[in-house]
Amino acid sequence: MLSICPYFHVHQPFRxxxxxxxxxxxxxxxxxxxxxxxxxxxxxxxxxxxxxxRPTNKILxxxxxxxxxxxFALSFSGTVLDQFEAxxxxxxxxxxxxxxxxxVEILADTYHHSLAFFYSVPEFEKQVKxxxxxxxxxxxxxxxxxxxxxxxxxxxxxxxxxDNGYLGIMAEGWEKYLGWRSPNFLYxxxxxxxxxxxxxxxxxxDDVAFRFGNQAWESWPLSAETYASxxxxxxxxxxxxxxxxxYETFGEHQWExxxxxxFLRALPDLLTSRNDTTFKTPSETIKSYSSVxxxxxxxxxxxxxxxxxxxxxxxxDIQRDAIKIIYELEPKVIQTRNKDLIETWRKLxxxxxxxxxCTKWSADGDVHAYFSPYQSxxxxxxxxxxxxxxxxxxxxxxxxxxxxxxxxxxxxxxxVTEKLxxxxxxxxxxxxxxxxxxxxxxxxxKPISWIMRGINRLRSLIVWGSENKFISSFYAKKNIDDxxxxxxxxxxxxxxxx
Amino acid sequence: MRVLTFGWDxxxxxxxxxxxxxxxxxRELSREGVEVIFVLPKRQxxxxxxxxxxxxxxxxxxxxxxxxxLQPYNAAKSEVHYIESYDPVGKPIFKSRTxxxxxxxxxxxASLIAQEENFDIIHAHDWTSxxxxxxxxxxxxxxxxxxxxxxxFDQAAGAxxxxxxxxxxxESFAExxxxxxxxxxxxNILVSRHxxxxxxxxxxxxxxxxxxxxxxxFALAAHKSQGKKIVLYHGRIxxxxxxDYFIKAARRVVDTDxxxxxxxSGWGDMSTxxxxxxxxxxxxxxxxxxGALWEEERDRMxxxxxLLVMPSVSEPFGLVPxxxxxxxxxxxxTYQSGVGEVLSHVxxxxxxxxxxxxxxxxxxxxxxxxxxxxVIEGKHELHKMTWKEAAxxxxxxxxxxxxxxxT
Numbered sequence: 001m002l003s004i005c006p007y008f009h010v011h012q013p014f015r016x017x018x019x020x021x022x023x024x025x026x027x028x029x030x031x032x033x034x035x036x037x038x039x040x041x042x043x044x045x046x047x048x049x050x051x052x053x054r055p056t057n058k059i060l061x062x063x064x065x066x067x068x069x070x071x072f073a074l075s076f077s078g079t080v081l082d083q084f085e086a087x088x089x090x091x092x093x094x095x096x097x098x099x100x101x102x103x104v105e106i107l108a109d110t111y112h113h114s115l116a117f118f119y120s121v122p123e124f125e126k127q128v129k130x131x132x133x134x135x136x137x138x139x140x141x142x143x144x145x146x147x148x149x150x151x152x153x154x155x156x157x158x159x160x161x162x163d164n165g166y167l168g169i170m171a172e173g174w175e176k177y178l179g180w181r182s183p184n185f186l187y188x189x190x191x192x193x194x195x196x197x198x199x200x201x202x203x204x205x206d207d208v209a210f211r212f213g214n215q216a217w218e219s220w221p222l223s224a225e226t227y228a229s230x231x232x233x234x235x236x237x238x239x240x241x242x243x244x245x246x247y248e249t250f251g252e253h254q255w256e257x258x259x260x261x262x263f264l265r266a267l268p269d270l271l272t273s274r275n276d277t278t279f280k281t282p283s284e285t286i287k288s289y290s291s292v293x294x295x296x297x298x299x300x301x302x303x304x305x306x307x308x309x310x311x312x313x314x315x316x317d318i319q320r321d322a323i324k325i326i327y328e329l330e331p332k333v334i335q336t337r338n339k340d341l342i343e344t345w346r347k348l349x350x351x352x353x354x355x356x357x358c359t360k361w362s363a364d365g366d367v368h369a370y371f372s373p374y375q376s377x378x379x380x381x382x383x384x385x386x387x388x389x390x391x392x393x394x395x396x397x398x399x400x401x402x403x404x405x406x407x408x409x410x411x412x413x414x415x416v417t418e419k420l421x422x423x424x425x426x427x428x429x430x431x432x433x434x435x436x437x438x439x440x441x442x443x444x445x446k447p448i449s450w451i452m453r454g455i456n457r458l459r460s461l462i463v464w465g466s467e468n469k470f471i472s473s474f475y476a477k478k479n480i481d482d483x484x485x486x487x488x489x490x491x492x493x494x495x496x497x498x
Numbered sequence: 499m500r501v502l503t504f505g506w507d508x509x510x511x512x513x514x515x516x517x518x519x520x521x522x523x524x525r526e527l528s529r530e531g532v533e534v535i536f537v538l539p540k541r542q543x544x545x546x547x548x549x550x551x552x553x554x555x556x557x558x559x560x561x562x563x564x565x566x567x568l569q570p571y572n573a574a575k576s577e578v579h580y581i582e583s584y585d586p587v588g589k590p591i592f593k594s595r596t597x598x599x600x601x602x603x604x605x606x607x608a609s610l611i612a613q614e615e616n617f618d619i620i621h622a623h624d625w626t627s628x629x630x631x632x633x634x635x636x637x638x639x640x641x642x643x644x645x646x647x648x649x650x651f652d653q654a655a656g657a658x659x660x661x662x663x664x665x666x667x668x669e670s671f672a673e674x675x676x677x678x679x680x681x682x683x684x685x686n687i688l689v690s691r692h693x694x695x696x697x698x699x700x701x702x703x704x705x706x707x708x709x710x711x712x713x714x715x716f717a718l719a720a721h722k723s724q725g726k727k728i729v730l731y732h733g734r735i736x737x738x739x740x741x742d743y744f745i746k747a748a749r750r751v752v753d754t755d756x757x758x759x760x761x762x763s764g765w766g767d768m769s770t771x772x773x774x775x776x777x778x779x780x781x782x783x784x785x786x787x788x789g790a791l792w793e794e795e796r797d798r799m800x801x802x803x804x805l806l807v808m809p810s811v812s813e814p815f816g817l818v819p820x821x822x823x824x825x826x827x828x829x830x831x832t833y834q835s836g837v838g839e840v841l842s843h844v845x846x847x848x849x850x851x852x853x854x855x856x857x858x859x860x861x862x863x864x865x866x867x868x869x870x871x872x873v874i875e876g877k878h879e880l881h882k883m884t885w886k887e888a889a890x891x892x893x894x895x896x897x898x899x900x901x902x903x904x905t
Contacts, residue, residue, distance in 0.1 A: 020857035021754060021864065316875070321867040359843070359875055378845055381868055382861040389864075 003240050003280040003288065004231065004271060005198065007073040007170070008247035009147070010095075011113055012048065012080040013352035015039050015373050019386045028394065030387040031347065038373035045087045052251030057094040059250075059265050064101045070268050071103040071279040074247070075147050078111030078131050079350060081138065092138070099139045105281035106135055108143035108166065114349035115149055115313060117157055118300065119327040127346065128164075145169065145282040149351050151200065151244065151303035152310065155296065158189035158197065166195060168286040170244065172303045173199030177295055184238030186286065187295040196286050197295055200244040200303060204230065209245035213258035224263050228270035232277065239289045240280065244303070305360070313354040318381045323354055325388055329395065336398040344391060348384070356380035414491060499896060500533040502617040502634060504608060504627035508538060510793075514734060515817045516647050519680075519704050520623055526705075526889030532896070537611055537630070539604050597626070598662045605629035609637045619896055621645060625663055628670035641675040641899045648738075648814045651687050655737045655811040668692055676899055678702050678892070680815040681836025702892060703840045705885040706820040708877075714798040718759070718786075722802065727758045727863045730803035730827070732796065732818050733810075735766035740809035740832065740849045742768070742775060747809070749779045750856035758863065759784055763791040763799055800825035805862045805869065810835050811849050819844055823880055828872040830858050840883050843876035 017033035033039040063070050074095070084092040098104050110116060111131040116124035136142055145168040146161045153171035161169045173183025183199035207227065211217045219226070231241055246253060254260040271277050280288065304312045314320050326348055333345045356372045357380045374380040503524065507517035524534050608630030612620075620642045622631025628644055635642040650663040671677060671692055677699045679685045685701050688694045716722055729748075733739050741762070748760045762772070762785060769787075776785045791799050800806070806822040806829040816837040819829035823841075831838055832849040845862060847855045862869055 018854075020853070021860040022750075022853070022857065317867050317871040318865075321865075359871070376842070376846060378868060378872065381865070382858065385865050385868075386861065 001276050001278070002231075002235050002238060003278050003285060004243065005073070005240050005280050005282055005285045006071075006243045007075070007107070007147075007282065008245060008249075009075050010053075010080055010247040011077040012041070012045060012083055013077075013113065013350040014079055014083070014347045015041055015044070016348075016353065016380075016383045016387050018379075019383045019390070021386055024386055024390045025393055028390070030344070030390070041083060042087045044373075045083045048248060048252050049088045049091050051256070052248050053088070053091045054094070055256070055261060056247070056250040056264070057091070057098060059261060060098055061094070063265070063268050064098065064103060067268050067272065067279075069272055069279055071105075071281045071284070073105040073107055073145070073282050074098075075107040075109050076135070077109060077113035077350075078127075078134055079113055079347065081134060096139060099141065103281070105145070105283055106139055106141050106143055107170070107282065108132060108135075108146040110149055112346040112349050113149050113351055114346070115152065115310070115323070115351050115354075116327075116349060117148060117160070118152070118154075118310070119323070120330055121160070123327075123330055123349075145198070145286070150313070151301075153197075153297055153301045155189050155191075155298055158192055158195055162189075162192045162195035168196045168198055168282055170198045170200065170242075170282070171295075171297065172301055172308055173202055173242070174301055174308045176308070177297050177301065181293065182238060184234060184241055185292040186240070186289045187293055188291040190294050190296050196291050198240070198242050198282055198285065199295070200242050202303070204241060205243045205245050208243070208260075208263075209249045209253065212249075212260055212263070213254045221259065222263070224266035224270050227263070228267060228273075231271060232274060235274075235276065240285050242285075312358050312360065313351055316357070316359050318359075318377070319354045319357045322357060322381060322384055322388070325385070329388070329392065332395050332399060333391075336395055336402065338398050341391070341395055341398060345395075348388060348391065353380070353384050357384070411492060415488070499531070499619070499900070500535065500617040501527070501619050501621050501896065502612065502615055502640075503534050503536045503621045503623070504604075504630040504634070505536060505623040506539050506604075506626050508536070515815070516624055518817060519647060519815075522705060522707070522885035523889055523892065526885040527892060529886070530889050530893045532893060535615055535617060537608065537627075539600075539607075539626075598666070601626050601629050601666065605633040609633040612637045618900060619643065621892075622670075623647060625650070625667055625670070628666060632670050632673045635673060642673060643676045643678060643895065643899070644670055644674040645678045645680075646684055646688065646814070647680055649684060649687050649691070651691055652684075652812040652814055653736070653738050655740075664692075671698075674698070676700060676895060678895070680704050681839050683834070683836040683839065684814040700891075700895060702888055702895070703836070703883060704815045704817060704820075705883050705888040706817065706824065706880055708824070708880045708884055711797060711824055714794065714801055717795070717798040717802040718761070719802075721759050725757060727755075727805075728761055728803045729758060729859055729863075730761045730763065730799055730806045730822075731809070732763040732791065732799070732806065732822075733808065735762070735764050735768045735772055737768060738811055738813070739764075739766075740811040741772050743811075743849050743852055743855065744807055744809040745772060745775050745779065745781065745785070746852045747807075747855040747859060748781055748785065750852060751859050752781060752784050754856075754860055755863070756784070758859075759786060761786045761788050761799060761803065763788045763796065765790045797825060800827050803827050805830060805859060807855075807859065808832065808835060809849055809855065813837070820880065820883070823873065823876045826873050826877075828862060828869040828876070830855070830862065841876065841879060843872045843879055845872070 014031040015033070015038070016030050017035075017039050019027070019030055031041060033041065036043070038044060060072075076095075081092070084095075099106065108128060109131050110124065110127040111134065112127055114124075114127060116127055132143060144166060146166045147170040148157060151170060151172055153169065158169050169189075178199070183201050186196045187199065188196055204227075207219070207222065207230075211219070212222055214220055234241060250260055250264055268279070272279070300310050301308055302310060302312075314323060326345070329345060333342055336342070352371075356374050357377045359377050372380065374383070503520075505516075505520045507513050507520065509517050509521045511517055520536075524536060528534055604627065608627075612634035617638070618640060620631050620634050620638070620640050622628055622634075622642070623645045624647045631642050631644060634640070650659045650667060653663075654660060671688070671694050677688065677694060679688060679699055679701055681703060682701050685696070685699045688699055689696045718728060721728065729751075731741060731744055733741075735741050744760075748758075751758050760781070773787065776782060788799065800822050803822070804827070806819060806827050808816050808818050808829060808831045810816060810832050811834060813832065813835035816831065816835045819831055819837055819841060822829050823843075828845070830845040830847060831841075833846050834849055838844065838846055845858045847858055849855075
């Protein structure tokens with residue numbers, strides 16, 4: 001019995017526009033490019049929807065309808081779901097229809113497609129929780145199997161997943177850790193008892209994901225028949241063939257003219273032509289087989305490049321600088337409790353931003369250039385750092401406002417608790433008649449001064465008859481008010497000192 | 499293999515990048531075992547152990563005190579003045595000729611030299627010696643390679659191309675057996691503007707010396723100690739180099755960060771205009787005109803600068819960013835520069851996009867990690883583009899051409 005476990009990863013980042021130094025402090029929108037370039041997120045989503053999401057979903061829907069045994073898994077980043085919702089709601093609906101078949105499993109992931117686990121576990125946990133909520137809300141499914149950004153994996157991540165109730169986790173089936181062993185079985189991480197590791201068969205996966213349209217490849221053009229025979233040849237020495245790849249392989253990384261759609265359409269039929277070959281979702285795979293051994297991955301393992309490590313994201317100084325700055329901001333951003341700021345900060349954690357800054361122009365350089373919307377890694381770094389500089393300003397501004405508010409609140413509290421003495425001392429005002437100081441009068445001012453003098457004379461007459469209660473009480477009240485104000489000022493000062 | 503090479507600039511004369519390029523290439527060619535006879539229009543001090551022929555000294559050429567007055571980088575119509583002879587009283591008699599007339603005179607002398615010398619191939623650098631190359635080919639029948647370091651379109655920044663130079667270029671290209679350009683950028687100009695067959699044009703990028711230069715004390719130490727950032731321009735001040743765009747960007751930079759000092763090292767026919775522009779934009783406090791810096795002074799400035807900007811409107815290659823990189827300084831260049839084809843660790847901008855130029859200058863100054871990264875990785879890249887590599891390609895071209903001729 002051989003089962004095939006296909007899994008497609010759907011993701012699009014929020015790309016940062018050409019954010020300039022002059023925009024720092026003046027422009028809070030980092031992701032709203034509306035040019036004709038590849039920095040325009042809406043344009044990209046619409047383009048990829050036409051090239052990949054719409055046609056591929058149609059094929060997958062047909063396959064689900066025609067083959068009662070056809071199953072696969074999907075994972076979505078929260079950032080792509082947000083963009084589907086905003087720009088192409090029909091694509092989201094078509095995914096929902098696929099999932100409603102009951103034969104499509106959705107995997108757990110970080111909401112912002114970040115590498116947070118390796119930099120801040122609390123932040124990572126928040127993103128996973130947010131992702132789970134979003135998946136439950138959109139698809140009515142609670143993910144049971146975990147896959148981390150870029151299939152990054154390490155022993156402690158597996159441990160975390162086990163502690164948080166996940167049945168399985170996905171990783172690259174890389175020889176460095178497998179040794180002579182085959183990726184086509186289940187393994188378990190060290191010091192874990194329940195969780196199982198599904199390993200990607202990178203050879204068979206990358207035959208489709210990377211090499212399918214490569215005319216220099218010896219197996220080009222790859223027919224579905226040949227590919228099915230490659231898989232069938234594993235009968236007897238394998239339990240599960242894990243084919244993990246980017247969803248965008250279909251139509252976007254491999255264009256339609258390579259024949260990728262026909263390949264996908266034909267494959268399930270050919271694979272299930274042998275009765276002992278079936279499709280299984282990751283959860284079903286985990287339930288069907290038991291672990292054949294331990295896989296120990298003490299260092300970070302990913303599915304990228306020939307190094308299979310994080311060097312595509314953190315390989316050079318600018319990448320490390322950018323990633324350091326974004327995670328250093330964590331305590332302050334969280335402290336603001338400002339949803340908009342926190343969300344923006346998380347969007348900046350998306351691993352793609354760091355990928356664009358990669359300067360490995362060796363064998364993998366071509367792949368990087370293809371996936372980057374920027375003209376150079378340095379342009380990517382500049383846009384990112386300028387946006388982060390603006391975010392830093394906004395965060396410190398928000399904290400200042402917060403501080404001011406709490407101070408005000410404390411002051412109000414202090415005012416309420418401070419009791420006024422029950423008896424106010426009686427104050428008898430000294431009444432000083434006003435003596436107008438007059439400059440030398442010109443001739444035309446004379447009549448006015450006469451009138452003023454008359455008025456003053458009258459007023460002094462009234463005051464003189466100070467039995468007049470209205471005036472004396474007015475002066476007394478004013479004096480009390482003045483004293484109150486000065487007392488409040490003192491209270492403020494003392495509260496500041498404390 | 500013996501090569502008759504025509505050029506008009508050679509170190510230690512201080513004119514521009516052409517001399518540096520001719521020197522680097524000739525040095526490595528002779529290390530490759532090629533015998534180079536370098537013909538220069540007039541006697542000058544030269545470095546290196548090659549055989550030099552100065553047109554004025556050639557036998558059978560009646561030249562008086564001075565031969566040709568070819569000055570690099572001048573417009574075709576600009577006139578050179580020289581002392582033709584002295585009148586009986588001892589007063590000098592001045593005469594003047596245009597550059598084009600000079601180029602023709604050089605060609606005449608070249609044909610005489612070509613008759614005397616024994617060689618296999620002719621290699622002529624830049625338009626002023628193209629006619630000399632063509633003349634030498636006419637008398638000797640040897641294959642001719644024209645090495646294009648700049649075209650009339652670059653020198654005029656795209657507009658008002660000098661018809662005289664353009665005519666010389668077109669006629670010489672037609673005579674050449676092979677044309678070498680210093681970048682794909684220049685090749686494209688030749689193909690689209692001069693109508694040259696793309697097959698005939700070979701791109702051989704310039705190189706550099708990747709060895710670590712000696713460290714000098716900082717120039718402008720007082721500014722640096724005050725925490726001012728130094729942005730350097732090094733090159734001739736002509737329309738081709740886009741210094742006016744640089745000053746516009748400088749205005750934008752200073753508006754945001756008044757702590758930036760712009761140093762302009764170089765001189766040229768636009769100097770007055772640029773000085774006026776600096777005054778008009780109120781930048782006198784932030785712009786320093788250093789004159790044309792060479793050798794140690796130049797190196798010190800490279801090392802002191804935080805960023806080098808090459809704002810060229812049309813730059814066939816541009817050696818300056820490579821030199822800056824050798825001295826550990828990152829560069830901002832324009833997309834209209836040939837060096838960008840081989841140097842990827844560099845910031846790039848369109849010459850007309852003043853805002854973006856200012857943004858990148860400010861960003862580079864704000865984020866020191868960016869500059870460090872560019873320098874570290876750029877230095878690795880420098881090792882791949884040495885004069886040796888360029889000379890090897892030229893050598894292969896020679897062999898290819900000779901084989902073609904003999905069979």
